[in-house]
Amino acid sequence: MDYTEQIISFHNFIADECIPGVSLDCAIFGFHDTRLKVLLLRWKDTSEWCLPGGFIYKTESVDRAAERVLYERTGLDKLFLQQFHLFGDAVRYDREEMWRRQKMPMSFSERWPERTLSVGYYALVDHTQVTPTPDFMTDECRWWDISDLPSLLYDHRQIVTVALQTLRSQLNWQPIGLNLMAEKFTIPELQRLYEAVLDKPLDARNFHKKIMGLHILTRLDERRTGKAHKSPFLYRFDRENYQKALGNGNLSFV
Amino acid sequence: MDYTEQIISFHNFIADECIPGVSLDCAIFGFHDTRLKVLLLRWKDTSEWCLPGGFIYKTESVDRAAERVLYERTGLDKLFLQQFHLFGDAVRYDREEMWRRQKMPMSFSERWPERTLSVGYYALVDHTQVTPTPDFMTDECRWWDISDLPSLLYDHRQIVTVALQTLRSQLNWQPIGLNLMAEKFTIPELQRLYEAVLDKPLDARNFHKKIMGLHILTRLDERRTGKAHKSPFLYRFDRENYQKALGNGNLSFV
DNA sequence: ACAAAAGTGTTACAACTACACCCATGG
């Protein structure tokens, strides 16, 4: 099956099985080399990047569709995943241009709505667990530093911006940052994450107090070694205590 | 034109002119008699209530559609209006039951998607400016106390709940409560509003300090008279200062 | 004159900010 056959069959599948006119885009955030990253796909034979996205089956919930899309792209499930906005501008992109880029026969456009809304989700993932993999429509899938994004298709730049705003505002009120860390991590590593998300330096002593004050980290009898300085302790996110604290109202989910 | 003709023609119009499978519901909040209220419609010949809602024209933005729906229902425009969630459960309501209630011929259902998503907006309005008016599908339109809601159709109870949560969480971070007041109001009246939204009593002295500390209220040379006690001063929301404060970062829009 | 709500200031406590030195490790 060549590319054209493949993409026509794909679009036929969507037109048959999915809710028309509504797509779903995920800003998948990871953290690596002291920088906050987002996962992007490069469209086949172009230098244009976009967010991983998909469509909603007629019989599944929108949240379920988001989990599915994320799973298809990263192989991960049960991640922190949150709907943050429905993007519904009257013109979100140039339909004909999109059609050309996808090398779709124009005749096919009868089966395709003139306009799509897109519901934005953001996900926080431990990048060590992810193997970014392109699909048949894309040549490349990789992490991009959020302060150095390439040219993005459609309104995906705006979607990333709004996702980031949401992430920033939530970081202050709930310890969602922990979803971005590997299983074991050090306090300074976590601080680097907060600094990357908030885009400002934080005071190590105050950060330590604040994070420890949440009582949701367990210090392990293990240290991160191999660096030319004092080895920091490793910690683990204590999900049990976290749930307990949520129940007590000690942690606020705004 | 009788009811059946009318509703068929209405649904034909929607099927022709609107985005299929996506509706829009507004939780319109007002404040009256020291209670927070929401505007509801009663379905023709039933005792079931629902939120005012509508559909999105194929060529208009979703935000614009929300403004339009709000205008059609309240006659008001340029209100505080904010999207808060896309409701996308796989089954949000019983389609056949809805069909029966609307007295639609079942045959018509070919033109109607099996399932609709709904994007929720909430609005804050000065109830003195609103004349609630039912449309041809509804017998009655009136304010309901949020702590004493009637039986609601579809998942509208959930939509109101999420709207309220959003409103509560935003009230703490931005002075949106002012959108619910008439042009001139007293500090104690505003306090009653905050108490109604947050559902807890507040201390008058602390409230006064906090609200005045925002520097966005102007005290008028006028008092509210006619009650058997000391007449309170009237204040006006100073939108100019408000914009200035927003620019300075003194007020935070999360 | 009485009932009802308005108006107002101080103190205690909690949360956040700023700030500097010694220690452990690998090279």
Add this chain to the structure above:
DNA sequence: CCATGGGTGTAGTTGTAACACTTTTGT
């Protein structure tokens, strides 16, 4: 032994919460 980053406490400030009495007004 040196460069690098980890680990830690205190004091000042800011914001929030608790608290009671006097004034005004209409009846």
